[in-house]
Amino acid sequence: MEAIEVDNLTKRYGGSTAVDSISFKVEEGEIFGFLGPNGSGKSTTIRMLTGIIKPDGGTAVIMGHDIKKDAIRAKQAMGVVPEMSNAYVELSAWNNLMLMGELYGVPKRDREERAKELLKQFGLYDRKESPARGFSKGMKQRLILCMALINQPSVLVLDEPTSGLDVESSRLIKDVIRELNRAGTTVFLTTHNMEDASQLCERIAIINRGVIAAIDRPEGLKQAAAFQSIELSFNRTVFAEDLSNFSCVKEVKKMGDKFRLYVEDVDLTMDCIMDYARSHDLKIVALNTLAPSLEDIFVSLTHKNKPGED
C-alpha cells in the first residue's frame, strides 16, 4: 500500500494557482522530499495533505484514508510539524505532550511512557516541567517534533523541519528522522536545503510554480542532467568571455580565482582549454571535473535557464 497517494491535487488563491494538479505517490517506509523555491507551493501541498486547507480539486489519500471523506482517520495516521508553528508557551513541555496525546486519543499510560521516551531522545527531559516560553528556537522545534510523534504516526509530515536551526539541532532532527524511518515510519518533508534532501531522501520531487518538474532518486536526478562542469584555474587572470567562446561550453561562472564551466562534452572542452592555455602562455593551476550537484539540477529545472545561472 502507498502511504501517500496524491492525484491531481489543486489549490487556487484568487486568480493564481498555488498548486496545479500535482500527482505523486509515496511508498510506505520511504523518506520523500519536496524541494522547491519560495512560493512554489510546498507548504500549500502540506496543508492540503494535513487537512488544514481544502483542495479545490483532486484527491489525496493517507494510509488508505481520503483526506476529504475520511479526514479524521487520515489525520489520526499522521504526525505533523507545520512550517510555522509553536507549542503552547504557557504550558510545560510535558503538558504540551499530554495535550497532544489526548487530542489523538492516546491512552494515559501510553502517552506518559511515550512522552518520557521522546523527551529523553530529544534532550528535553531535564526541562520537562518548564514552560515552553523559555525554550530556545531549537528546543521549541524539538518539542514540536516530540508533539508530532506522541501518537506514533505511520506517516510523519514535516514542513522545513530544520530551517533556521544550528548544526547540532538540525543533525539531531535528521538523525531522529532516519531512525524513525528505519523503524518503519514514512516521512514526507519539504526543504530548501539540497544537502539535507540528498542525505535524507530516497526520492525527491522538485516543485516549481505549483507544478512538479521532476521526481526521482537524488542520484537519478543527477544522472539525468545533460551537463557536467569543470572547475578551472590559471596562473594569471583571464577574461571569462574568452572561455565562453569555446564551442561546447554552455555557461561560464567566475568564482573567485576559479572558473566553473558548464559543458556538454568534457573531452572536447579539455582540448579547447589546452589550446587556449598554450596559445596564451598560461599555466593551468587546478582542473577538476564535477558531476552536477543537486543544486545545479534544481536551479536548471526551476529557472528554466541555462545551468549555473541563479
Place this chain on the structure above:
Amino acid sequence: MHQLEQLQRSFVVARKDVWIYYAKGPVMVFGLIFPLFLLMAFTIGRNMTVKDLFPGLMGMAIFFTSTAVGPAILPWEARSKTLERLVSSPVEVWALLLGDVFASFVFGLLISIIPLAIAILMGVDVLYLMVFGSGMILATFCFASLSILLSVYPPTDVPATVMMLSSLVRFPLVFISGVFIPVEEMPDWARTIASASPLTYFIDLARYSTTGISYYSIPTDLGVLTALALLFLVVSIKLHERFLPQRLS
C-alpha cells in the same frame, strides 16, 4: 462511537482553553471585579433595592463573563502559531469549537456564582431554584456559543480587532435587553427589539425566580434560550468551517 470520541476531545480542548486563557491573571481579575463594579455602578445613588436590581445584574454578570474571552480564543491561537497544529490533529471543527464554548461556559458559570452569592447574602430570595438554575445554565451556554460566533468574521489573527468588534455587539445587546426596565414597561418598539436579545429571556427568568412575575411564560424563556444556543452553535460551526483556513495564512 466516533461522535463520543470527538466529544471527549472537545473536553480536552476546553481544558486547554481554561489552562491557557482563563488562568491568566487579568482575565480572572476582570471576571471577579467586573460584576462587583456593575453592582456598585447601579446601586449607588439609586432608589432601587438589590432585589429590584438582581435580575439585570445577574444577567449582565453572566453575559459579560461568558462572552469575555471566547471571541479572542481563535485569533489568539492563530497569532501564537498554535492553531495550525491544533487543526491538523484529529479533532473535527465542531468539537474544537464546542470545546471553546465549554471553556467559556465554565468560566461564565463559576464567576457568576460570586455575584449570586453576594446577592443572596444581601437578602435576595430565590424562590424558584430549579427555574433559576436551569435558566442560568442555559443562558450561560447560550452566551458562550454567541461568544464563539462573534469571532467568525473577520478571520483575523489580531485578538484586539475581534475584541473591539465583539464589544460593538455585546454592549448594545445589553442596552436592548431590559436590564433595569421590565419588558412590560417598555414601549412597543423597544419590546420588539428586546425580544431579539437572548439576555432578555434570562432576565425575565431571573425576575420570575425572585418575584414570581415574568413577562414571557417560563417555557418560552427556556425554549428561546435553548433554541438560540443551538442556533448560535450551528451557525458558528458552519461559518468557522468556512473561514478557519483564512485565519491561517
